Amino acid sequence: MSVTNSSTIARKPHHTVAAPAWRVPAADLLRPPAYFRWKVILDRTLAALLLAPGLPMIALMVLLVRLTSRGPGIFRQVRVGQRGRKFTIHKIRTMRHDAEAASGPVWTQARDPRITLVGRVLRKFHLDELPQLLNVLKGEMSLIGPRPERPEFVHVLAEAIPGYLNRLAVPPGVTGLAQVNLPPDTDLDSVRRKLALDCEYIRRAGPWLDIRLFSGTLLRIFKVPERWLLPVLGLRRKVTIPAIPEGVSSGENGNGSDHAPATPTSVLIQAAGDPAKGDGDPSSHRHRRSKHLRGYGSVKPR
16 A cells, blocks of 8 residues: 555556555544543534524535536545544535546545536535534534545555554544645645644644634635634644654655655555455554654644
8 A cells, every 4th residue: 555656657557445444443543632522412512503504505505516517416425534433424516426437536636627617616615515514413523623534545644644543533523723724635745734733633622722613614614814814713823744754655665755745646545465464454554653653743823
């Protein structure tokens, strides 16, 4: 399993595979504050209150999507939740129905041609995320937390980035500290920056931080300028990521490039080896994600 550079694509036979089912022991992850023990009650209560006005909006958006493009209005996709548990996330479909028929799983790019005209508007105002309130109500997600990733990408990124699985210590969120500070992922460095912010949130989460993040997300939807919004709410963060430690490489078997960013089209999901030998189980690589690598990167308020 590797994240490779585009120059290696032609040389390496590869095929897309679903990551094997696995669970991450709590002892191997960051220890979240006691706040998370009762946070789920607050999440479900607020999600229920938001769904009351949200359901008519969801129905209207589904109708609009169905009228303007072929395919279902609700998009369902498997994501990885707390401690590696998989769940089905719900979103308003913003891409063509056959968006990944030819390419397989790839990251969304800026001005992605797969996104429909209506989808661009929904994404601009983050309205496509509204159905995830159902996931929060079911206890699969939280309103605030690290964004859930696809199993295909988690399996690759866990091998490429030390400490990546720490973000699975808490339930995934609809929005989070990383989302209000950073743009969507485009390469390994952007993933590492978000990981640093996700780890900061896991360590410092509390009611006041969640209130500020929820308020900041709502105000961003209404296009309140970030240049003063984030400082006023105390959410502005400057993230510094170190070079990859010696002996840890993003290339296959440790012999790949030292730190060449992977682009969305060069993230290859390859067979992880024989699961019976432990090659496909993240716990068999625990030495590469030991506790001293937690919170990969440093975060400073600014």
